[in-house]
Amino acid sequence: xxxxxxxxxxxxxxxxxxxxxxxxxxxxxxxxxxxxxxxxxxxxxxxxxxxxxxxxxxxxxxxxxxxxxxxxxxxxxxxxxxxxxxxxxxxxxxxxxxxxxxxxxxxxxxxxxxxxxxxxxxxxxxxxxxxxxxxxxxxxxxxxxxxxxxxxxxxxxxxxxxxxxxxxxxxxxxxxxxxxxxxxxxxxxxxxxxxxxxxxxxxxxxxxxxxxxxxxxxxxxxxxxxxxxxxxxxxxxxxxxxxxxxxxxxxxxxxxxxxxxxxxxxxxxxxxxxxxxxxxxxxxxxxxxxxxxxxxxxxxxxxxxxxxxxxxxxxxxxxxxxxxxxxxxxxxxxxxxxxxxxxxxxxxxxxxxxxx
Numbered sequence: 001x002x003x004x005x006x007x008x009x010x011x012x013x014x015x016x017x018x019x020x021x022x023x024x025x026x027x028x029x030x031x032x033x034x035x036x037x038x039x040x041x042x043x044x045x046x047x048x049x050x051x052x053x054x055x056x057x058x059x060x061x062x063x064x065x066x067x068x069x070x071x072x073x074x075x076x077x078x079x080x081x082x083x084x085x086x087x088x089x090x091x092x093x094x095x096x097x098x099x100x101x102x103x104x105x106x107x108x109x110x111x112x113x114x115x116x117x118x119x120x121x122x123x124x125x126x127x128x129x130x131x132x133x134x135x136x137x138x139x140x141x142x143x144x145x146x147x148x149x150x151x152x153x154x155x156x157x158x159x160x161x162x163x164x165x166x167x168x169x170x171x172x173x174x175x176x177x178x179x180x181x182x183x184x185x186x187x188x189x190x191x192x193x194x195x196x197x198x199x200x201x202x203x204x205x206x207x208x209x210x211x212x213x214x215x216x217x218x219x220x221x222x223x224x225x226x227x228x229x230x231x232x233x234x235x236x237x238x239x240x241x242x243x244x245x246x247x248x249x250x251x252x253x254x255x256x257x258x259x260x261x262x263x264x265x266x267x268x269x270x271x272x273x274x275x276x277x278x279x280x281x282x283x284x285x286x287x288x289x290x291x292x293x294x295x296x297x298x299x300x301x302x303x304x305x306x307x308x309x310x311x312x313x314x315x316x317x318x319x320x321x322x323x324x325x326x327x328x329x330x331x332x333x334x335x336x337x338x339x340x341x342x343x344x345x346x347x348x349x350x351x352x353x354x355x356x
Contacts, residue, residue: 003043008117009344012110013097013337015039019074019106020090020099026075027143029135036074036113036133043117050151051143052135058128059121067128067153068290068355070116071145071309072109072161072321073137076101082331096334104328107335108161108321109133111343118348125355130155137309140279145309155315157290159347162308163323163335166346168294169304170318171219174251174281174311176260178272179244180204180227186241193239198232201243207269208247215254219283219303223260224250247272250305253283282310284318291318293353297346320347 015035024032029052036054037047047056052074079087079100087100099106116131130152136144149155162169182204184197205227213223229246233239251260257277264272284291286301295301306325310317322343323335 003117005118005344005348008114009341011039012114012344013340015113016097016102016106016110016340017090017099019110020102021088023088024075024101025078026136026139026141029075032074033133033135039113040117040131043120045117045120050148053132053143053145053148055130055132055148055152056116057130058116058119058125060123060125061128063153065126065128066156067130069130069132069152069155069158069315070112070161071132071134071158072105072112073134073144073309074101074106074109075135075138076104077138077329080329080331085332087333092337095336095338097337098332098334100333103163103323103333103335105137105162105321105323107323107340107343108163111322111340111347112159112161114344115347115351119351119355127156127355128153134309140311144312146312149312155313157284157288158310158313158315158317159290160308160310160313160317160319161321162319163321163325163328164304164319165324166320166322166343167300167302168291168318168320170286170291170301171217171253171283171303172281172308172310172319173220173224173303173305174257175279175307176249176251176257176277177275178247178249178261178264179275180247180268180270180272182243182245182270184239184241187239189237189239196239197241197243198239201230201232201245204245204270211267213255213260213263215252217252217254217303219301220252220281220305221303223252223255224305245270251281253281256280279307279311282313282317284316288316290350290354294320294350296353297349299346
């Protein structure tokens with residue numbers, strides 16, 4: 001039987017319903033991994049598995065060719081308390097498929113899986129294709145794509161499936177979270193103290209509010225620095241020794257995370273310590289043939305402020321997928337059925353233009 005796009009779309013929707021009905025919180029994706037393996041194997045695809053990362057190579061993989069990675073994740077966050085619908089009951093209302101993970105990133109994942117199957121047996125492609133359905137994206141875990149990448153062949157370019165309304169996110173901001181400490185002299189509240197760390201924090205907060213990094217990205221704009229948490233003191237009559245701040249820094253593609261950390265550690269008026277430097281910004285050349293193929297279909301490009309597994313990749317990559325990022329992690333999450341239909345069609349047409 002010929003595998004038509006209509007068949008792939010129908011089967012992708014059925015797989016998405018199965019994924020929604022199967023809890024797959026980060027680190028607990030074994031059952032959704034089983035379902036993804038069964039989907040691919042049902043189309044004659046030979047699959048491989050590492051932890052809950054399911055991956056496959058196109059049938060005519062040729063080590064002499066460059067390689068394209070198709071990646072999306074099958075783990076979800078836990079449903080928030082505002083849900084009024086059963087998050088594990090996939091059902092369609094007014095063209096919307098409701099359920100946890102439907103938009104982030106189930107719709108993207110099943111659309112990429114269908115696209116991979118479409119190209120699986122094709123010969124004379126310009127690139128090899130690796131499909132990777134990975135776990136632990138939501139918590140950037142050790143058994144996520146970060147564990148898989150070292151055992152994969154060299155990757156030259158990647159599509160990361162996240163909801164972008166099928167426009168091309170050609171750059172994505174990185175993230176560095178800093179713990180900052182403002183120090184002072186601890187004392188009894190009844191005694192004079194001209195080195196109260198809480199008062200010292202006023203000037204420090206103003207410094208963070210006013211500080212800006214010089215380089216501005218065409219796609220991502222400025223580096224965004226935000227103090228998001230403040231904590232100090234344990235009782236009313238004790239001036240504490242320090243105030244603890246948390247500073248969230250969204251990094252554009254003009255800087256490495258290491259540069260951001262070195263700059264703040266040198267210039268900030270208090271001690272700052274980065275929690276991690278691994279969530280880097282990412283981008284793809286706007287003139288890359290993959291981008292041009294999407295533009296030829298009337299798609300737009302933009303810079304994305306939200307993180308994805310792109311942060312783990314060292315190759316050029318684009319974030320692209322059906323659904324809307326603003327629905328992610330929301331109550332009563334949904335994706336339109338026609339977004340998945342359109343997503344599969346645009347993925348296939350974009351790769352047809354790129355791979356041939």
